[in-house]
Amino acid sequence: MIADPVEGRWPRRLARACGLLVAGLGVFALLGWILNIPAWPSLWSETIPMPPSTAVLFLVLGTAVCLRAWLPRADTSLRWPVPVGVLVTLIGLVLAVTSSMGIFLKVEQLGITIPMTPGQYPLGHMSPLTAILFVAGGLSFLTSLRWPVARRRLPQASWWLA
16 A cells, blocks of 8 residues: 555655745745736746746645645545645646647736737746646646545556656
């Protein structure tokens, strides 16, 4: 039988630290957009800035991973992890399909005005690869939960997806 990936002291601490790091990057990028500090969303100069939608999904998924590691037994009594995992997975799936088709949804910018330069990749929109990785992250989060019918396969799937 495979042990729960968040069992034990060090794996839980590592999951909490990684969750906080991911959520912190999302907050940092969102503050850059909100405060109109162009260097913050791109993290490094000369790179494409992180879209607001990506920053929000970083914040949501990072917080969920941190809470999941903090309260490992709580997912049997609390129902919040399933909707969070489904939401991240579905948003990633929708954005993967639309952005791969060249359809860029205005809702991705979350009402933030983002200057556009003609001939450039549209800023403020998630790339299809990033969206697919959010699908994998959401599925990994969902399969890491304790499901009554799951024995071995879901923890293994969660590990491979992560």
